[in-house]
Amino acid sequence: MFGELPSTLQNLTDLRILDLSENHFSGNIPTWIGDKLSTLMILSLRSNNFDGQIPHKICDLQYLQNLDLSRNNILGAIPKCFSNLSAMANRSYDNNYSYDWGGTTTLIYLSALLVLKGGEDEYSSILGLVTSMDLSANSLTGEIPKEIGILVELRSLNLSGNLLIGNIPDEIGNMELMESLDLSMNQLNGEIPPSFSNLNFLNHFNVSYNNLTGQIPTSTQLQSFENFSYMGNYLCGPPLTKNCSTKGLPTDVANNGSSSEGSKVNWLYVSIVLGFIMGFWGVVAPLFFIRSWRHAYYRKLDHVGRKLYVYWATIGM
Structure with a gap:
């Protein structure tokens, strides 16, 4: 299927799942998704040709537990209002959505194909167990909003393959239920926040190919990942073999700071030869x-x- 999303979809006001992934839809993501489809639990528009910015109306989907907008051409910043996504933010929130069907109340059990931990997994369970957000492989810019740390129910967050800049928010360390976190292939700088030591359930972690510096925080989980999870940065300390200087920088990077001393030695040799x-x-x-x-x-x-x-x-x- 191709073209813009048909506006007739907004008439499906009781829709729980909208999965239009792997198509050729284009244009902006319509705002009526947040206005009219207020009961959505899964929204997947993965692998299409959508462009423009993420509409802030998406933030009104209080039952949304799985948002996948990956592999599109989406621009702009990550909305700060994502913190309003109640099902991703509130631990006391009733994730088992009850629906009155013909006078009886039934819990909604759904089967969903989710991209988690670097692979595709099919889950047939209550969706509260696999709450996820995937915005990877787009052209998102700006900094990761610290408000995203409010989404403490998230099990998977993938922001890889964008143009994100700035420091990694320390607030992500509050998302202690996180199992999969991918921030690779961006332009992030600064250090990995010490609060990441709180992410004890991580089994997939990738911050490769950014501009990160300093020592990798010490924790059981962060030291358990392979070197490729950290490559393409200026990081040091375990699990990497590169030692840190007293300033918390890789030894070779720290030595660059004493280039003036090195240049004096070089000039001494030059003067002797001359x-x-x-x-x-x-x-x-x-x-x-x-x-x-x-x-x-x-x-x-x-x-x-x-x-x-x-x-x-x-x-x-």
């Missing part, structure tokens, strides 16, 4: 190539030698 060359061509070379200088030089040596001989002979007497 002195040798100038001495050779200024004194020694003429003795080889100018006969009159050579004769005068040896005559002078002979004269000095005779004087020394007489001097030592006199002392000896």
Whole structure:
């Protein structure tokens, strides 16, 4: 399917799942998704050609537990209002959505295909167990909003493959139920927040190919991942073999800070070489190539030698 999303979908006001992934839909994500489809629990528009910004109306979907907008051409910043997504934010929130069907109340059990932990997994369970957000492989810009740390019910957060900048918010460390966190292939800088030591349930973690610096925080989980989870940065400390300096920087990066000292040593060697060359061509070379200088030089040596001989002979007497 291709083109813009048909507006007739907004008439499905009791819709729980809207999965239009792996199509060729284009244009902006319509705002009526947040206005009219207020009971959505799963919204997947993965692998389409949507562009424009994420509409803030998405933040009104209080039952939304799985949001997948990955692999599109979405621009702009991550909305700060994501903190309003109640089902992702409130631990006391009743994730088992009850629906009155013909006079009986039934819990909604759904089967969903979710991209978690670097692979696709199918879950047939209450959706509260697999709360996730995937915004990867777009062109999102700006900083990761600290408000995202309010979504403490998230089990998976994937922001990889965007153009995000700035520091990683310390508030992400509050999302202690997180099992999969991918921030790779962005332009993030600064250090990995020490609060990440609180993420004790992580079994997939990737911050590779950013501009991160400093020591990897110490925790059971963060030291359990392979080196490729951290590659393409300026990080140091376990699990990497690169040691940290006293400033918490990789040893080779720290040494660059003393480049002035290194340059002094280099100039010392240069001056020695230049002195040798100038001495050779200024004194020694003429003795080889100018006969009159050579004769005068040896005559002078002979004269000095005779004087020394007489001097030592006199002392000896």
